[in-house]
Amino acid sequence: MRLLPASLWPRFLKRRMPTSLWGRSLLIIVLPVLVMQVAVTWAFFDMHWQTVTARLSDGLAGDIAWAAESWRDDPTPENMAVISERAERSMSLSVQLREGDVLPAENRRGPIGVVDRTLEKALATRLDQPFWFDTTRYPAYVDIRVQQPQGVLRVIAPRERAVATQAHIFVLWLTIATVLLMSVAILFIRNQVRAIERLADAAEAFGRGETSEHFKPHGAREVRAAANAFLAMRERIQRHIDQRTALLASVSHDLRTPLTRLRLELALAPPFKRSKAMEGDLDEMEHMIDEYLAFARGEAGEAAQAVSIPDLLSAAAEDVRRAGAEVEVVAPADLTATLRPLAFKRALTNLAGNAAAHGEHVRLSARALPSGGLELTVEDDGPGIPEDMHEEAFRPFSRLDASRNQNRKGVGLGLAIARDVARGHGGEITLERSDMGGLRALIRLPG
Structure with a gap:
């Protein structure tokens, strides 16, 4: 040896x-x-x-x-x-x-x-x-x-x-005393470690957009101090989110009002040569505002609930089919998960819409992982993205025109929003080459 x-x-x-x-x-x-x-x-x-x-x-x-x-x-x-x-x-x-x-x-x-x-x-x-x-x-x-x-x-x-x-009696008493001392020590250590684990669970849940109302500081003085600091930080972040949500709601209303007036005036105006182009510009502006607000808001205020994954994939696929794309859905009928449905549907719709814009066939699939987690994929048969540009694709406002056929609609926030949603659920999204020849977006969520 x-x-x-x-x-x-x-x-x-x-x-x-x-x-x-x-x-x-x-x-x-x-x-x-x-x-x-x-x-x-x-x-x-x-x-x-x-x-x-x-x-x-x-x-x-x-x-x-x-x-x-x-x-x-x-x-x-x-x-x-x-x-x-x-x-x-x-x-x-x-x-x-x-x-x-x-x-x-x-x-x-x-x-x-x-x-x-x-x-x-x-x-x-x-x-x-x-x-x-x-x-x-x-x-x-x-x-x-x-x-x-x-x-x-x-x-x-x-x-x-x-x-x-009588030597074994000495060894026996020594062993009994050692077991008792270790048991007491283990009990106290376990109580202190449990306090830190609960603090970590509360922080992770807050990172997923969940708020645990039953979490209270306990344990050693230093652990309680860290828990109180976390609670104070959570309140400040939640207050900031609430204020930003209210501001975004006001901005959304203020921006949509002139757009609605322009659309109404355009509809009442006599037909003219540039009317169709102006309607297209208004549609694009409205879509851009929706993407900006979705990226800024992040759907963080939505409560998580049990969701049927096949129904969620079908709803996202139906939104993409309205744009004329051919979409296939593959998922077990009894597959469910606890998600924020609106946020996750937006992420899937963004990924499927992005795939439909650059390929002729799109596939949405899902499966349960052996570890208890969930894996969802969105893939297409388009040109794909070079591997060295995968991380660049997730950057906000990145459009990768040279590799993805000149994105004509949107502002380059689809993948960024999808990654925020996946990470908000404690998971991650990665890009890889699809068996269909194009790009595969892979979302993995923990159990």
Whole structure:
């Protein structure tokens, strides 16, 4: 396995660090606690548990060595009875001689190797004869056997004589305390992160033109200060939008009044040579005013509601068909989404009208995304737009005459309005080459 160079480790770790505030806050709490627990546990086992176990094993080995030496000094049944009685009374050991027996050939070791290694080291230091021991057969005892000329001297010792058996209690209490502390820390961190998430959700909803009346500042003092600042900013922006909407309504009325008078005077005037051209100029002026006002207003005040996507596409297609274009609609019959219908219809109509102006066939389609979002496309079989000019096409008042057959009607706001509407719904619009040969406008909305 190849190791990364030292210069790449910071980048490697950075890519694998949590990206959310919740994940990073949790890591700040969990990582030090885990490091502390590992360090304390290691220090306990290395400095305390192993030391105590070594001393206990050494003491047990000394008692077994005494029994073996006492038997060698006087290998009689009477002496064995004395040794057994003294070992049982003073050392809590069960000692017996198995005449003619030999040590088992198979060694049995426990899951914690340090216990067996410590006991083996102590017995090897104290005993001169071959020995065998088993720490796994009896949960509460240790079986130790020493080879003698007459047979095997078997000693059954309580486990606590060889091992510090209460170590797991310390580890258990350490684990319980760690879990409790981490739970409390996680609970507090989650409450603080939830406050920030609610603030982010409220800001995102306001960006889509939705106002959450139930949002209230809570959490830490700094989070509440940020939430109060957001609320104040939202009120100022909403007040500005309301004032601009009222101004635009007044401007719309003031601009349409002289246009209506001109149209009426033209209708009442006797026919003359330039009347048709003047009517066309009035139509174009009215269309231009509609586009200017739609771009400035942005339909931000419209409430979102559940909309049938096939019906929305059909309505936009019908507006384009009135201009003589051939429009195809492809969408599942049961597809719905929460949108601002008038704003989204204007965006689709602008895209479809733009496609119909530069192609003979237009297709409107929609589909649900696996992630729960929505994808809508408007494509044509026209000349398209060069890829390096896609971003330029979204700029207000950009007409791209050289690439789109001289836009004769409009002021270059169709794509700009469509992008504002898509972004106002939390989505995005992109341009790409269509399978029909022309341009494809792709709108993706989140679920």
